[in-house]
Amino acid sequence: MDSPSPPPPPEDSPPPPPLPSTSSGSPTDFLKAVVGKRVVVRLVSGVDYRGLLSCLDGYMNIALEQTEEHVNGRITNRYGDAFIRGNNGS
């Protein structure tokens, strides 16, 4: 419904993005591999944040760029950068 749709997120839905050649990586390896890609971060509240994953830390604090906030499938906010506190992830 919002017109300017950015390049489609590669890992929009359940299937994970192409994994690095190292098979059966740890969750940490997975997260390292998706840094710089478009991701969806779902909070415990059910709100989704879609954006470019710039980095994360051991608490799962997350920094996103070009972030869109989605509530019930609608974009409710946009942020150039966003810091998401780790305990709110899902």
Added chain:
Amino acid sequence: MADVPSQGVQEPFDLIRLSLSERVFVKLRGDRQLTGVLHAYDGHMNLIMSDVEETIMIVEPVEGAPEGEGIVRAVKRNLDMLFVRGDGVILVSPPSRT
């Protein structure tokens, strides 16, 4: 410097560090949001902010309307200086510096 993605941001807290003394947007639990100047933070995301406008979204149930849908009323208040306990913080967004 900040127009190149990820430059100068190695960990999420760098994003906050770069926003010190800037006006930031903070989303809190309990349908509250703040905009104000960020003065200090720590690893819990406890924040010290000044010149803050807090917006509280209050949903007033309307008779006959479906559950969870009603009139949303935004109540605002202004605070000169504010300490925010970190556990209430959901999201912090610096001013758009594109």
